[in-house]
Amino acid sequence: MGCFVEEIGIGLLEYVYCGEVEVDEESVLELYEMSDKWCMKDLQEECERFLVKNMKVENWEKIAEKIEKIGGITRRLENAVMRFKGKKLDVGKEK
Numbered sequence: 001m002g003c004f005v006e007e008i009g010i011g012l013l014e015y016v017y018c019g020e021v022e023v024d025e026e027s028v029l030e031l032y033e034m035s036d037k038w039c040m041k042d043l044q045e046e047c048e049r050f051l052v053k054n055m056k057v058e059n060w061e062k063i064a065e066k067i068e069k070i071g072g073i074t075r076r077l078e079n080a081v082m083r084f085k086g087k088k089l090d091v092g093k094e095k
Contacts, residue, residue: 008034015043023050025059029066036070052080060084 008030015021023031023046032047034040051063064081067073073081 012038012040012043015040021046023047025054028054029063033066033070048074048077052076055080055084057084 008027011021011027011031012034021031021043028047028050032044032051035044035047055063060081063077064085067077067081
């Protein structure tokens with residue numbers, strides 16, 4: 001766990017000093033949370049775009065849970081989550 005936290009910290013520093021950071025599936029939720037906490041709007045939007053683009057039936061619940069916990073859900077993320085929630089509900093009705 002310590003290495004992961006260190007990677008997030010390094011990612012935030014890269015963003016602050018270089019204006020860019022590598023966002024991937026492993027780090028995006030933590031980066032989103034930290035960018036929300038530290039009012040880093042541009043990074044938060046970059047993470048949000050990544051989340052929306054990479055949201056799948058398999059991971060939308062984890063994303064929704066984390067974002068709800070953070071308390072920083074945006075309209076764009078909410079719409080993406082609702083789209084996948086609807087897909088899951090539709091699949092459940094077919095059974």
